[in-house]
Amino acid sequence: MAVNLTAPDPKDLRPVAGVRLGVAEAGIRKAGRRDLTVISLAPGSRVAGVFTQNRFCAAPVQVCREHLAGEAAPRALVINTGVANAGTGAEGLEAARRTCKAVSQVLGVEPQEVLPFSTGVILEPLPVEKIEAALPALVTNLRPDAWLDAAYAIMTTDTVPKACSRQVRLSDGTVVTITGISKGAGMIRPNMATMLGFVATDARLAKPLLDALVREAADESFNAITVDGDTSTNDSFVLIATGAAMSRELAVSDDEDYRKVRAAVIEVSRWLAQAIVRDGEGATKFITVRVERGASREECRKVAYAIAHSPLVKTAFFASDPNLGRILAAIGYAGIDDLDPAAIRVWLEAEGDSILVAEGGGRASSYREEDGARVMKHAEITVRVDLARGEAAATVWTCDLSFDYVRINAEYRS
Amino acid sequence: MAVNLTAPDPKDLRPVAGVRLGVAEAGIRKAGRRDLTVISLAPGSRVAGVFTQNRFCAAPVQVCREHLAGEAAPRALVINTGVANAGTGAEGLEAARRTCKAVSQVLGVEPQEVLPFSTGVILEPLPVEKIEAALPALVTNLRPDAWLDAAYAIMTTDTVPKACSRQVRLSDGTVVTITGISKGAGMIRPNMATMLGFVATDARLAKPLLDALVREAADESFNAITVDGDTSTNDSFVLIATGAAMSRELAVSDDEDYRKVRAAVIEVSRWLAQAIVRDGEGATKFITVRVERGASREECRKVAYAIAHSPLVKTAFFASDPNLGRILAAIGYAGIDDLDPAAIRVWLEAEGDSILVAEGGGRASSYREEDGARVMKHAEITVRVDLARGEAAATVWTCDLSFDYVRINAEYRS
Missing domain, CATH: 3.60.70.12 (L-amino peptidase D-ALA esterase/amidase)
Incomplete structure (x- = not known):
């Protein structure tokens, strides 16, 4: 649906x-x-x-x-x-x-x-x-x-x-x-x-x-x-x-x-x-990934797509599980060699609710699991990332990865 | 399993x-x-x-x-x-x-x-x-x-x-x-x-x-x-x-x-x-992707990983469905700008059975759907790609994408 x-x-x-x-x-x-x-x-x-x-x-x-x-x-x-x-x-x-x-x-x-x-x-x-x-x-x-x-x-x-x-x-x-x-x-x-x-x-x-x-x-x-x-x-x-x-x-x-x-x-x-x-195959969530303050639009897109493509991030959204380390891991392997993990901040946002998740290379001190869980329950969620190294930004839209994605694509030709 | x-x-x-x-x-x-x-x-x-x-x-x-x-x-x-x-x-x-x-x-x-x-x-x-x-x-x-x-x-x-x-x-x-x-x-x-x-x-x-x-x-x-x-x-x-x-x-x-x-x-x-x-999460198939006759090992690896990462290829293997166009699509988007689709040949192989699937930019004339289906039923399958543009080669191993991958990762922290 x-x-x-x-x-x-x-x-x-x-x-x-x-x-x-x-x-x-x-x-x-x-x-x-x-x-x-x-x-x-x-x-x-x-x-x-x-x-x-x-x-x-x-x-x-x-x-x-x-x-x-x-x-x-x-x-x-x-x-x-x-x-x-x-x-x-x-x-x-x-x-x-x-x-x-x-x-x-x-x-x-x-x-x-x-x-x-x-x-x-x-x-x-x-x-x-x-x-x-x-x-x-x-x-x-x-x-x-x-x-x-x-x-x-x-x-x-x-x-x-x-x-x-x-x-x-x-x-x-x-x-x-x-x-x-x-x-x-x-x-x-x-x-x-x-x-x-x-x-x-x-x-x-x-x-x-x-x-x-x-x-x-x-x-x-x-x-x-x-x-x-x-x-x-x-x-x-x-x-x-x-x-x-x-x-x-x-x-x-x-x-x-x-x-x-x-x-x-x-x-x-x-x-x-x-x-x-x-209407993505099997989609139950609509996810906006917004990457801000990058050195170039291209690197913001790289980070946004790394998050948006990660099967682990996508299944966590499907499960409404704020397993946020998977987002940090995706940022880390996006291919930006001189990225400073300690400078990065990550928020989860939905309907006016904005939760700072990560800063200083780890979980934000103000972060509470129940806040993450509350945001993850929404059908439309924004992941916002601040790279703190420039003025560029990029946005990518994606969906979660569910059982139905596998079912639809396993059965596509039958 | x-x-x-x-x-x-x-x-x-x-x-x-x-x-x-x-x-x-x-x-x-x-x-x-x-x-x-x-x-x-x-x-x-x-x-x-x-x-x-x-x-x-x-x-x-x-x-x-x-x-x-x-x-x-x-x-x-x-x-x-x-x-x-x-x-x-x-x-x-x-x-x-x-x-x-x-x-x-x-x-x-x-x-x-x-x-x-x-x-x-x-x-x-x-x-x-x-x-x-x-x-x-x-x-x-x-x-x-x-x-x-x-x-x-x-x-x-x-x-x-x-x-x-x-x-x-x-x-x-x-x-x-x-x-x-x-x-x-x-x-x-x-x-x-x-x-x-x-x-x-x-x-x-x-x-x-x-x-x-x-x-x-x-x-x-x-x-x-x-x-x-x-x-x-x-x-x-x-x-x-x-x-x-x-x-x-x-x-x-x-x-x-x-x-x-x-x-x-x-x-x-x-x-x-x-x-x-x-033992990959949810794996039911072990897939070897072998890319041969590339201009460099790096480009062979690019093509092999494009195939090995494609969720569509992986769900087709899970379904034992020889939906081979998905393999061609993955080769095509691997990022090799001057690749000549008409020169590429693709085989599906399992236990001594070797089926030429694609050549001349399309389906091989000798290919029969039942041959593809027979190879796809095996638990261990090789996709072999001939790029016909050099002497380099690379091999990547991967598994299929099943319902259980989604289940395991949706439930990981619970």
Whole structure:
């Protein structure tokens, strides 16, 4: 059961002018579930994406990179679940291209204007013919208000569909919308991107701004979460700007309207990324790890990820056991050679309760076991670490490690 | 239940001339269990050690480093379980020093000739007075044949005591003995050393050779295992050479007798390290990850550890599910930027059965799911990876991730 996350109310998901969506049951791996999604974009839309750094990156990721690097402006995204089309060699690449071609034919656009995405089991061939068969009916039913359908159709081991919207009013009174969906629950330790995240806005953004924003938003959201430390072969995060809600183009980063849009895009991205952690496989706790006063952001991230990846820390959270020495051990092996253990302070925090746990290289003298136990009982907990060696900071979100993580992943293919 | 590991037969554990051992129930954390061990060494013994790289290293590790760096030759080791004496600040250091002093008084040696070791819960104070109270009776009962008692007394979440012996006959007919013990089951990803490992020989080794050998042996054994990727605060591996079985000193590395001793020391160390993996928390499978034809040993180790640490790979082994894409994904995110996925080959092997799983960036054409399933059913499995880019190789041993890992670590302190 996801941590403080329920399916969104469809009426809270605002259509984005210039975007229509449709889903189908293509029967790609199992029958009777929606497993194919098409997102069609109005002419003039701009798209930027960031993708997995995994060397075994999936065929659709390779095709996406190719199409985004070319001259053609994307007009459609096609997403299948069930089969990841990763570890599939030359045949996999061919299958991804055939998928693009099939979409281009039913929509009347060019194949290189289609971006393909897959998620599911690695090493199995993609049954393209099932996608080709399902597409004609699917595209007759594209609708601007089908965001929740799409959020459901891209789920794999997710238990809750993930979607959210924000609207911002610009200086001239124009209202622009940002709506996004994401999926993912396991194999989650995005590196430059995430499992699958799609955020669209009808703001009009110059391409250089859009390219910068997709990276900023990824860094503040999908690149700051982990469930199990496994970086997927298919991670993709895409930001779409249709421009359909406004005529003026936002082209400079200090434009006040751009700042509003930027803040809302980051907010939506972060919500979607945190939703993946809340729905992390077997998750019962949502943990924020905040590392402050480091010498660099990179070392703060190292410490935060060492804590967030430690199976011992994660099982202690699952057990609501304030076994805090495990947090100190993780800080100690994070790989910062000249770290001074005696200078570090660690707090456990939940709902306004802030408990100093460690200082001076050991347990804080004010610490009482019952205080730690009280904080650990909450479903949302923050571990705050003060490295006392600089001005940088970083935040990582993760979940606990429970029996259900093992059950879900032992049974994944059955 | 440990994987193909049972308590050793006491008669298979050979005394090492110059070494006597004793254990006691000191009641350090729980009553009624042996939790204190003293290993006394004859004059003239030489000792070398390697210790955790964790910045939050335990107080006894700091004192060991100090004493080994000084002029005094060690005459005794004292080991307690229950409390790790890590994350205990200045008081912890004082407690480790008091422990050394107490041992020195009952044995009639100097405090700086005593090496202290602790393992157990982090962040809790060490009750030195309990150790002081138990020592006088303990030292009246030091025996050369108490290796198995010591192996039991250093256990924490271990389910099986770990000890083994080898003997080698030197060129002049002298027989030298190598006997060692180890403990550890969780928080296992040693970095330059392991949880606790003690190996003694009655061979006479020059100090420079001993110093080199402890590192070589650690690299070939404890530094090549992982259970959960957590590097402990207390990892220590110590090699003792009493010299009591021979008068000649082995002083050069190409001496044939030294090579025999060296091989046996490495064999004992590796057996003890593998025993920790076999008894890994919740382990049902013993996995060897062998990475071959890499450009460097370091990159082979990176790939091997990426596979060995992946919770998804580990749960697939637990489920006996040949979900091999997870192995490819782990190779892909191991951090080798210019890796060519199309050149890599991966085999699954067990008891002479060798199945080519992946090649050309995807599933091998000869691969059949039933072959993978057959190999995965074994309790001992090798994953062999050919990187096809050099002559280096590395091996890492690990276990699977089961429900019991979560149960053991969720309940550890209760």
